[in-house]
Amino acid sequence: MALEHALLVALREQPASGLDLARRFDRSIGFFWHATHQQIYRVLARMDADGWVRVTTVEQTGRPDKKVYDVTPAGAEVLRAWLAAPTEVEPLRSELAVKLRGASFGDRAAVLEVVRGNLADHHLRLEHYRGLMARDYPRPGELTGIELDQYLVLRGGILAEEMWIAWLTEYLEAHA
Numbered sequence: 001m002a003l004e005h006a007l008l009v010a011l012r013e014q015p016a017s018g019l020d021l022a023r024r025f026d027r028s029i030g031f032f033w034h035a036t037h038q039q040i041y042r043v044l045a046r047m048d049a050d051g052w053v054r055v056t057t058v059e060q061t062g063r064p065d066k067k068v069y070d071v072t073p074a075g076a077e078v079l080r081a082w083l084a085a086p087t088e089v090e091p092l093r094s095e096l097a098v099k100l101r102g103a104s105f106g107d108r109a110a111v112l113e114v115v116r117g118n119l120a121d122h123h124l125r126l127e128h129y130r131g132l133m134a135r136d137y138p139r140p141g142e143l144t145g146i147e148l149d150q151y152l153v154l155r156g157g158i159l160a161e162e163m164w165i166a167w168l169t170e171y172l173e174a175h176a
Contacts, residue, residue, distance in 0.1 A: 003039060004052070006033045008047075009079065018044055053070060055067045056070065108175065115168050116172065119165065129154060133155075
């Protein structure tokens with residue numbers, strides 16, 4: 001997947017400025033696809049040049065004009081084709097997993113501290129996801145369309161965090 005696809009999805013959900021997209025990435029999409037603000041602006045410019053998005057300039061009082069991006073029919077077709085293309089299973093690439101495997105060759109106490117820190121981070125992220133779930137999707141059985149898709153991605157994030165918490169807890173307990 002390229003950043004272009006993540007931006008097309010975000011813009012199909014709602015047209016936005018580059019700054020608004022960067023903020024949305026920080027709050028939601030960024031949990032599973034990271035991009036810096038500079039990358040977002042660079043890719044938006046390329047997508048504009050390729051005809052995938054159109055830019056509307058919105059005048060603002062006391063601030064520079066704002067560029068709002070929206071998906072063109074050509075961009076929608078690119079997104080449609082990408083969505084239908086097969087996706088390979090993504091291999092786990094985890095620096096932490098390599099540290100766990102190699103802990104016997106170094107300072108295990110230091111590795112266990114790294115594990116405790118990661119475990120705390122996963123607990124915080126899980127708490128955040130559950131807060132989003134309670135706030136945004138109090139009645140998941142009633143969801144359809146885009147809201148159902150967004151809910152299910154959030155649900156996947158919750159399950160992933162629960163997996164990390166279970167695995168890291170098991171590792172710590174095994175070495176207690």
